[in-house]
Amino acid sequence: MRWLLAVLLGFWGACASALSSSGSRLLVVLEEDKGLYSNFWADLEARGYDITFESPKNDKLSLFSLGERAFDHLLILPPKSKGLGPALTPKLLLDFVNSEGNILLALSGKSSTASSISSLLLELDIHISPDRSSVVVDHFNYDILSAAEKHDVLLLPRPSPVRAELKPYFSGEGVLAFPRPAGQSLGAASPLLAPIVRAPETAYSYNAKEDAGTVEESFATGSQLALVSTLQARNSARFTVLGSVEALEDKWFSASVQGPKDKKPSKTENREFAKSITAWTFQEIGVLKVGKVEHYLSDKEGNIEGEVNPIIYRIKNDITFNIEISEYDFEKWVPYETPSEDELQLEFTMLSPWHRLNLQPKTRTENSTIYSTTFTSPDQHGIFSFRVNYNRPFLTNIEEKHEVTVRHFAHDEYPRSWKITGGWVWIAGLWSVIGGFLAFVFVWLYSAPSAAAEVKIKKVQ
Incomplete structure (x- = not known):
């Protein structure tokens, strides 16, 4: 009996270790047959998610219970009806994000987008076509096997990082298939938005329900269109828009596709890409955690010479600052390594920074990296702050602020006149x-x- 209990406890521990860093409760809102996505659900359950399937028409559906989130994550598939019901209004969905809940929203170009979803996206500065029925097509990057006439199954390589200093969470080898995607346009004013997959330069969006053979006005064209876009709120909650829900279907997880210039068919990498998208949205990757934060008096080499985290320093003191950072990688915390072209910085600031210094890796533990720097306090007394404000796309935000007092020299701390060579004259x-x-x-x-x-x-x- 004991061995059975040990096996069950070991199995429970293995499952628990595979959970998201923010919880395992996942609500899936859909109206169509969930059997179309059986491999997708199996992958999520294998990673430890407790999935609850609900229809938006369910009157008992609620995202909150007793003032707290009833679920940790929300996956919304395109509804067949015109709305999502009273339990999924734009305000409630925004409240869910403000409560640090994560949302993955899937759209489709083959059906009209509900007005409530359009209103929600406008609140986040994500824009879709005004007619809410547009599909993105490309006459140069499409699947000749399944869309030889309509050219509405786009074939694209796995995306590269939008900037060189970002981590490649979604990169890889192979091709992705996006059947009948609904494109989005991102507002330029928000620093919280970031595209994952942009449409090719030759793509455009048009209303497939219109009978016109030509497109006189397009909602957006080329790289203005995002097929997969993300928003990370200031509380690090994540919101992802996937323009093609069909990309999650079983038949596209390992479909054979062939572009116009390809000599032979190849298998899609939609399954791995879906894993990357859900892992990022549900906070399995790209999650940073701050451990110990220390500062103390030191010598020029950074060796400690006083108490840790004092509340007062003196001008022209040598100070060492350390911060411990970990990154969550699917099932465990690992040391965080900044990309080669990026820097983690410390600001020693009063009203404005007196020092802005790059933090360098000092030591590494099993699950964290300790970044450190040593500097001399400025010749200015007052209230100063150690600030680490690290905000990068696809990484949770780090904002640490620790205040200290910097005093001037006491009367018995000034050097004697004969020690000042400039006073010898x-x-x-x-x-x-x-x-x-x-x-x-x-x-x-x-x-x-x-x-x-x-x-x-x-x-x-």
Whole structure:
């Protein structure tokens, strides 16, 4: 009996270790047959998710219970009806994000987008076609086997990082298939938005329900269109828009596709890409955690010379600052390594930064990296702050702020005048005056008058 209990506990521990860093409760909202995505559900369950399937028409559906989130993550598939119901209004979905819940929203170009979803996306500065029925096509990057006429199954390589200093969470080998995608346009003013997959330069969006053979006005064209886009809120909650829900179907997880310029068919990598998208959205990857934060008096080499985390320093002190950072990688915390072209920085600031310094890896533990730097406090007393503000696309935000006081020299801490080489000239001048005065007094006191002067004085008397 004991061995059975041990096996069950071991199995439970293995399952628990595979959970997302923010929880395993996943709500899937769909109206169509969930059997179309059986491999997708199996992959999620294998990674430890507790999936609940609900219809948006369910009157008992609620994202919150007793004022708390009832689920950790939400996956919304395109509904067949015109809306998502009273339990999934734009306000409630935004409240879910504000409560640190994560949302993966899938769209489709073959059906109209519900007005509530369109309103939600507008709140996040993500725009879709005004007619809400547009599909993205490309006459140069499509699958000739399944879309020889409509050209609405786009074939694209796995995406590269949008910037060189970002981690390649979604990159890889192979081709992705996006059947009948609904494109999005991202607002340029929000720093929280980031595209994962952009449409090719030759792609455009048009309303497939119109009978016109030509497209006079397009909602967006080329790289203005995002097929997969993300938003990471300031509380690090994640919201992802997948433009093609069909890309998650079983038949596209390992379909044979062939582009117009390809010599032979190849298998799609939709399954691995779906894993990357869900892992990022549900906070299995790209999650940073701050451990110990330390600062102390040190020598020039960073060796500690005082207590840890004091509340007061003196001007012109040598100070060392350490911060411990870990990254969650699917099932465990690992040391976080900044990309080669990126820097983690410390600001020693009052009203504005007096120092902005790059933090360098000092030591590594089994699940964290300790970044450190040593600097000299400025010749200015006041209230200062150690600040680490690290915000990067696809990484949770780090914002650490620790205040300290910097005082001036005490009266017995100033160096003596003879230790200041620049004052030697003035010290020499002072002592030369004193020496000259003493020499004059000595000469005046000990100089006797001459004999002729004494005779002259007697005659006057």
